[in-house]
Amino acid sequence: MSSSQSPRKVHLVGSRIRELRKGRRLTQTELSEMIGVAQSDLSRMEQGEYKVGLDTLFKILQVFDLKMAEFFGETESPTTPEARSLVADFQTLSEEAQREVRDFVRFKKQQEQPEDSMPGVPEDEKA
């Protein structure tokens, strides 16, 4: 049985941690000291054998200080200049503004759904 694989999210896995570490030119020893685990455990983690608690996982994310586009680099990186610009602008917004943008995008997506796929709307009210 495999783990949950959300289509909307990128899954952090050991091999990705290794790539990101190498991208930051960090040795296993350096990263393991930064996140407070033994080097041998980090090695096991990169091989997918070692799992950790939330505190350690968040330290890893913090050390890498990822840009989202970078994390999605393998699979879903925006390819057009306009999309890249949008992502860059989004990242400069305040937390509150980012939430408003997300809500607006969600609203627009709902608006663009075909009417007959709207849940909970009786047939005679769709016309």
Next chain:
Amino acid sequence: MSDRRKHLEFLRKTAKDAIWSGDYDRALTLYDDGLGLARGWKDRDLEDLFTCNRATTLLEMDRQDFDLSRLKEILLRNPFSFNGALAAHTCARAHELRGEPSRARFYAQTALQKSRDLGFDDILASSYNVLGNLELRESRFEEARDLFEEALGHLQSRGDETSCLAAQYADNLGYCHIALDHVETGLPLVRRAVDLFEHHGARQALDYPCLDICFASVKTKQLEEAEVWGVQALALGKEFARNDVVKNSHYLLAETYSEMGKEPEADEHYEALADFYPNFPALKNYLRQISLMDVINLRA
């Protein structure tokens, strides 16, 4: 058994029941009373016994305000008795909770050896459980699974299949299977633990089993199930002030709602989780887009 000893045994049993039901203050008061009586009667054995039990209660309360060297002294004074094995076991738990796995392993092995040699089944099973927990924290799930099987086997071999301890070991074993992606083997064990804890009224012990079922349900995309158990784990974590349970519950509930497409509900839990990490303002953004399900260990 003398009347004095009977009275103190009654205190111990009442205190143990109080611990399982989550009434730690009452348990501590009972052990303090017992300790005072043992000292008044100048009964060294009973004083040692209550000293160990009192320390165990403080550890359950996440407190370390007791003299660890006193436990080690009890171990040295009683190399071939129940109190010595119990002191070794309590030292193991103390070092485990202090994040000192090597020392914890040493004392757990000592307790295991003594209890095996002297025939103290309770401590023997519990020592296997401590060793299993130490393996689990380091993601050695197969090794941990074997140790929890030993712990459970020792209880079962003497006819104990329904106690709170049996429930605790079954839950630990079940989590190992779930972490190894053998959900179909692990889930029935955890559900059995829930039934037993509920039967015994051991509410405080239900938090991790609830979390484990939630975790298994997210893995297998049983999202409605995950929501029910996650909500229950969160409530228990808050009730018994266990931050690790609260944080894990928020994370699993957020993942559950995210998988369900309920983004506002997911956001609520991501935000509650991020509140624990005020120095990491970007955390919410990461969690909205990155799943940690493949690298998380709820017991680390």
